[in-house]
Amino acid sequence: MSCQPLLEVKALTKHFATTSGFWGKTKTVRAVDGVDLTIYEGETVSLVGESGCGKSTTGRCLTRLIEPTAGEVWFQGKNILTLSPEEMRQMRRDVQFVFQDPFASLNPRKTIAQILMDPLIVHGIGTPAERRKKVEEMIEIVGLTTKHLDRYPHEFSGGQRQRIGIARALILRPKLIVADEPVSALDVSIQAQVLNLMQDLQRDFKLTYLFISHDLSVVKHISDRVAVMYLGKVVEVAEKGALYRAPKHPYTKALLSAVPVANPDAVRERILLEGDLPSPSNPPSGCTFHPRCPSCMDICRTTTPTLKITDEGHYVSCHL
Template sequence: MSKVLLKVENLKKYFPIRSGIFSRKKSDVKAVDDISFEVYEGETLGIVGESGCGKSTTGRVIMQLHEATSGKVTFNDVELTTLSSKQMRKARRDIQMVFQDPYASLNPRHTVQKILEEPLIVHGIGTAEERKQKVQEYLEIVGLSAYHAKRYPHQFSGGQRQRIGIARALMTNPKLIIADEPVSALDVSIQAQVLNLMQRLQQDLKLTYIFIAHDLGVVRHISDRVGVMYLGRMVELAGSETLYEEPLHPYTQALLSAVPVPDPVYLREQIILQGDIPSPSNPPNGCTFHTRCPFATDICKTTVPVFMEVKQGHSVACHLYSEA
């Protein structure tokens, strides 16, 4: 078993809803509501779920771009939630993020040289000449050319911009990269190129990934283990093949039944969920999925299911699998 690089314990992130002229707190949006998981060195952990389930917020809280409401995030035996902003800035040398929108995440007024050089300047790495060399080297690594360093972001396609975003994340030689839907804004053919690039870089540079996405096909292609989130909570976590071949949670089963299969003869029974996702500012009591679950019983409406391991390496939060 590889070393645990990142450990998330009982993590919560609530955003206050305020109203009135005095901005009094009325309630909370429970974006991330008590989730726990581990990430092992050298693996890719995929996190999937519908829009608004808290995937991206989880990534941002791990990076401490949002302050956690409660819970612990331990990276390389250092608890990130207790660090000052200055200490966290140093820690970010080892944790980097690739953002979803390659159009918005690059400063349009800066050349690629300046964009890629900035992390090195912030962390005091190398001389001006060494930084210039490293920028050119990493542009080549991600499939661009050294002369692209003089250009501006608007002169690149979406796929090329995302390659620049990946190069920027790699500049400080991080141990962990959090990729927040890095291919969702790209064409399918470009998606494959970027995913193959990320897998090659993982092997060459010994990287660990948290890969956040809503496309289950993409996640299966790149992930070693997959966690499924629903309304701020982790409902299932298992090895990639295990989860796709034997999903245990009714929500995971419904998600997988909606994945298109490129075979006109193959017929898969599609599970149609009733109703809409409840509001994260007012989630249902008990199991948050019980309002849409075809197997819901009385206990689901009152008691929150425990997220527990029911098989080797396969955890689920569902009363169907509890000992009771």
């Protein structure tokens, strides 16, 4: 892993305007609310949190699949959010996305060869013969064979389709891959195969990953660092070992206490959070976690904490 930042996210924000009720009252949904994150070359940073916390929206915003409301996303010295459409098209050679649903993300009317060749055509890479050769090489790299190239997506299993999705993202030789829940729709045995494939590809192609997931067992297997999100904000960032060994934020402690353990005789104290996840259209004042926090103090109800370093490389947004 390099000490050089590949991606720096500063105060990334995405608000959605929604209307509800008979009079069409407009509300603002704060899906992502000031995210700061740094990803270094060659590492895997996992973004975790419960459903609805803004993980996927963050991934889509920093690749401009969704246009952010505010903030900065610096990739190799350029702010992605200020690039023109043509400049962004060129940038996409270096930043690719792997989607959660390996079936919905593949065009059912195209063969696998056509799907993998499309990025090369869009970016004007090679002659038709050279493109075909690249496609054949890539399909074998992800564990399939050239005989699969003339088939359609519906002819493959979920694990095979996700391998095709990874091949499509990899064929342009990107530097950063944003993987949004890439194994959540797969069986456990297939999850392990795809995760091992991603790790092999990271080593062979010097890739950097932003891995978005809600499964802390999967995250522990693949990550170098972990960022924990709650209600649109990053509340803790740390090296994997430090986070799993000694989490500092009450929300992180609650998440880790819910992870199943392999030993049936092991005794673990489960931290049960009271109440439901607040609505992002009406977040609580102060620390957004304070209504569910077992260690809530008076300052938590009025003052929003900032992400501060506590130990080397360990950042926490908490008043405790």
